[in-house]
Amino acid sequence: MRLWRRELWRLALLAALGTLVGWPLSAPGLGLAAGIGLCLLHHLRQLHALYRWLTRHPQSEPPAASGLWGELFDRLYRYQKGQRLTQQRLRNILQRIQESSEAMRDSVVMLDRHGDLEWWNNAAERMLGLKAAHDRGQHITNLLRDPRFVGYFHARDYREPLTLSSPIDERLILQFQITLYGDDERLVMARDITRLHRLEQMRRDFVANVSHELRTPLTVLTGYLETFGSYLAHDNAASLPPRMARGVDLMQEQTTRMQNLVNDLLLLSRLEIDQGGEDHVRLVIPDLLESVRRDAEALSGGRQRIVVEIDEPGDLIGSEQEIRSAVSNLVYNAVRYAGEGRCITLRWTSHLHGACLEVADDGEGIDPVHLPRLTERFYRVDKGRSTATGGTGLGLAIVKHVLLRHDARLQIDSRPGRGATFRCLFPAARLHRSATEARPARQA
Incomplete structure (x- = not known):
């Protein structure tokens, strides 16, 4: 100044x-x-x-x-x-x-707001086959043309990664993860998970093979126990000491439980390995829920009230066996754990944006700390109670895989003392378009 x-x-x-x-x-x-x-x-x-x-x-x-x-x-x-x-x-x-990115084992690809290639590291050249002289400025979907990647890229829902084979080597399994940043720009990362994929495949094969091999000795054991049990039932129980008679009953009970576990393991292995889709048909949901309700009432033995509510009619496209298995697992869990005198509701609602199949009860409920792990194999909230009810610990894992195969997701809401609600959310693509028109004709 x-x-x-x-x-x-x-x-x-x-x-x-x-x-x-x-x-x-x-x-x-x-x-x-x-x-x-x-x-x-x-x-x-x-x-x-x-x-x-x-x-x-x-x-x-x-x-x-x-x-x-x-x-x-x-x-x-x-x-x-x-x-x-x-x-x-x-x-x-x-x-x-840039030097640290070049040293990374994972592929790193930077895209502009239009999806065109701007920069990538050396790992991207090895895994994805990108060439600096020809590919810079190209759109990513011109080089990674797998329909699953194209759909994943344009869906803009990158919460979950995508697993695909490398475009230059089918033996190489890559896990893609896209992140949005800046002015609608994208960062594409690809990890080599070939070893993990092989280990997972070995685990699946091992579980499937062991489960299959266990069926034969279990069948033999069950047959002899049934024969022995029928022999004791014809006025021969008095000739056997009480402790041995109780042992026969326990063997029959545990053999049945082992057979259920083997059957669930085989079903879970099939769901993981089989791509599915060939047996997908039009499912009449009200009829399916009514059938599951009758089975659940037989399991409950009158201890609970089980009702079906159809808020909006609509049919589903999927595998009847798999959907029935998923719904049955949810309902049977409610029968086992809700408690005596409770009400279990099977509710179906469809609309323009999708559909919801809901299994709700007014039982004891679940502490929210357990909800993120409920779909893990063999995870139990209360180990003592689950063992007493005869559950295998695989029911919700089966439900999760069935829903994944039907492009759906599982949502769980529960609080201690307020019951539990399990929602199966299906996209609109899984609904039969003419379902609302066909419903009156079927009722007539």
Whole structure:
């Protein structure tokens, strides 16, 4: 501010001096103009020096000047020096990020807001076959043409990863994960999970083979126990000590439980291995729910009230065996764990955006801490109670896999003392379009 006032005083002094010089010559205005012109000429010279410095040698020392112009040159020089240091730091950071990305074993691909390729690391070249000379600027779906990836990319729902084979080597199994950032830009990462995939396949094969091999000895054991049990039932029980008779009953009970476990393991293995889809037909949901209700009432033995509610009629496209298995598991769990005297409701609702199949009870409920793990194999909220009820611990895992095969998802709501609600949410693509028109004809 002090320099600015000094510059104003200099202008005023030159104007006054020019006026005094022109006064004896009877031209004070001309003298005033000459004084202001001298001041303007000084500023034009300094402005020209600034222009030459900025356009020719911006990184050199600023021109020598005094007063306001000297302060301006010094400030610009310090600002430029700070900007150069900031730019250098940013370049170093970007270089380190690029070097670390190049060192990653996972593929990293950067896309612009249109989905065109901008940059990728060396791993992307090995796993995806990208070539810098030809592929830069190409749309990602022009290079990764698998319909599943194209659908995953355009769906913009990247909460879950996508597993696919590499486009250049089918033996290589990759897990894709897309992240949105910036101005609708995308970061595509691909991990090599070939080893994990093989281990998972080995686990599935092992469970399937062991379960299959266990069926034969269990069948033999069950047959002999049934024969022995029928022999004791015909007035021969008195010839056997009470402890041995109780042992026969326990063997029959545990053999039945083992058979149920083997059957569930085989079903779960089939759901994991088989792609499905061939047996998908139009399912009349009210009839299916009514059939499940009758089976559940037989299991309950009158201890609970089981009702079916159809809020909006509509048919589903899917596998009748798998959907029946999923619904039965949910209802049977409610029968086992809801408690005596409770009400279990099977509710179906369909609308333009999808459908919901709901199994709700007003029983004891489940602590929310257990909800994220309920669909894990053999996970039990109460191990003692689950063992007593004869459950295998695979029911909800089967439900999850059945829903995944039908493009659906499971939603669980429960609170202690407020019952539990299990919702199977199906997309609109799984509904039969003419279901609402066909329903009156079937009822007639």
